[in-house]
Amino acid sequence: MRPPFRRSVRGHLEAIEDLLAPALRGAGSEPVELGRALGRTLAGDLVAPRALPPWDNSQMDGYAVHSSDLGSGPLRVVAPIAAGQSAEALVRGTAAPIMTGAPMPAGANTVIPIEAADPDRFPTTAELSAGFTVGLPDSSPVGNYVRARGSDIAEGAPVLGIGTRLGPTALGVAAGLGLAELQVFARLRVLLLSTGDELVAPGGELGPGQIHDANTTLLHSALQAAGCDVTTAGVLDDSPADFTSSLSAALQAGGQPYHLVLSSGGISKGAFDVVKAVLGEHGIDFGSVAMQPGGPQGSGTLTLPGCAPVAFIALPGNPVSAYVSFEMFIRPVLAAGLGLPERVLTTATLTEDLESVPGKLQVRRGSHTGGTVTPVGGSSSHLLAALAASNALILIDEDTTTLPAGSDVQALIIGDGS
Template sequence: MSDCGCSSISGPKLKPLEEALELLLNLAKAVEGVETLPLSECLGRVLAEPVNSQVTVPPWDNSAMDGYAINTADMKGDGTRLPVSQRIPAGASGDPLEPGTAARIFTGAPVPPNADAVVIQEVCEADGDDVIIKQPPEAGANIRRAGEDTEKDQQVIAPGTRIEPQHIGLAAAVGVGELAVYRRLKVALFSSGDELVDPGQPLGPGQIYNSNEYTLKGLLDALGCEVVSLGMVEDTFDATCEALSRAAGQADLVMTSGGVSVGEEDYLKPAVEKLGTLDMWKIAIRPGKPLAFGHIEGVPFVGTPGNPVTLFVTFCLFARPFILKMQGMTEGLTPTPLRAAIDFDWPKPDKRREFARARLQLDDQGVPRISSYRSRSSGVLSSLAWSNGLAVLPENQVLNKGDQVEFLPFSELL
């Protein structure tokens, strides 16, 4: 076995969260490579080029309601009676409105020339070939104006946007059938630990199931990454170096779980330093202090801790925004927190900022409250299934029941 130099490892000063995140984002570079895909295949991809409207939407003034198109100059007060001169369903085009008449009109149909309002049918009464308008409208009522959504050639979706269903609908509405998107980010991952066994296999003495790889792959899949799994790697310095080099040769980003601490069997840190650079190691948060970040043969590397909760938290706080920027996103890289009152006391704060597994729900009075999980152990994976977010507990600050703190819902982190 090669000398890994583990005995010479010294602990650097803990880096504040904000400083660590800034470092990561400054070093994140969007992948090169763009592909053009039909709308049906763009969900979750990141837009590489702007989407401009091909048409004006709506293309003409149209009715927002079922009712009667009228000219307000013909209104004589409540109960005005007008003959119905035409019927305009959606998809048809009416004739100019004759003075002193109304046109039966339906939602989405073009408002006929000379009409300046639509009266909703609920305040009208049909009487033979006439309509009685019980409540005359103001000019412009219930009319959707041409171009009030988009104008032709207007940019409607900016580059760097992750495409969600509403973006696909908008692109379709403005006549765009395909989008230029960044290619998928390829991430190579492996787990280190001789004690790990794949789920479904029998456990031997001292062995545990490899949940971390499945958690990490699930997190990456949720972000739309192309995942290359190298499986489990033997806990030796040479095997770790070989796996890192192999991963860097076939991916845009290398991620690992476990082996980033300072134990005699933790080889990732010295292996990364041999093959490249280690730009960051320890962060002043709990859980999640040992997070390794660097480059292997020019390829970014993120090494998450082996404890399953710590892996999850560090991925959400650091790896996720880094990956989003590598995918080409320019906004929304970090989560938007909520604020709510805690339903517990926090008499012994940590010197590090704590991200407690928590659940935000309404109490009996309908007021949002944050509950914390009973255990702070970073090995209790079931706590994440119980939680629906993370409560941010400030460093060195005593908290009492009823105090407000920030809450990061999983919907903002996953």
């Protein structure tokens, strides 16, 4: 086992970036139907395979005419053009009733809205057969109320760039271009596990000294929101032999190799910290980062006998420490590699006094609104209620020990944590 590391926050983030870079590059891409592509990330530039709209069409209900025929008196009305129909060429000196979205007939170059016609209605079938005429304004600009072919998107034009996170509007434009599927980055396959004999799954009965496992749900949700495909191994035993065999079985049970294994718990200086005790012999480095909460950290490439090498990140066991570690070290790397929205780092005015320890980045929970941030809960790393009530992380640098109310602080906006 190598000696424990001592890293700055920046140094540990760079170590995680280096660790996950091969996994992000190696995840590849896959085609996904539009209906299943919400939240996925485009794996290549999307170039329009056709123009949008694909042909000139009317923006209004009205009459399609040639502008040079206006001002010569009433025009004879010919057969109407409905949306979804082909249009015969317009005979000069006539006007064709045209509906919104219907294709412009060859020979017409402008549309007169029905409200500007005299009479301001379309003829009945009988009137049309009898030779209905309509009075129209003396002039109209060429292209008036005409949606030109390619006026939205020209054929061959770039539409969406690689790395675009696919939301409703991006999927809408893909559908408008007639695409049934898109090539997206494959999801990072993550094996998630917790450790601790004191942990019981939610819904289970607690025995003496036991607590419910919050970390699995917390981190599973965070990983899913970050675009990962997550498999949960549950809470693994605290005995070294059982932990090793359970981890080996979980790694081999997935059918496909994982890109990342993420654990929480068992990495501090306790006598029963099994993750540190076992995996320090299999490629994982452990140590401390100058951050509170979330000081104990582990990372490296796991080389467990019988299993393919895999990136492994070990987070501390307290829920707030685990989540803060995810936000500070894992999500930024996933965001850069998978096109997630970046967290906003802003300057806010502190509403209360705060104390901090020297030599460490202090990460406190807070409520951010209107340019101010209010601390929520204390500094302890078990305060789940304070975490749930927060929409920001207050970042206090290593050299600051006292911040009076009214001070400017850095706030990382996490919203609802998605």
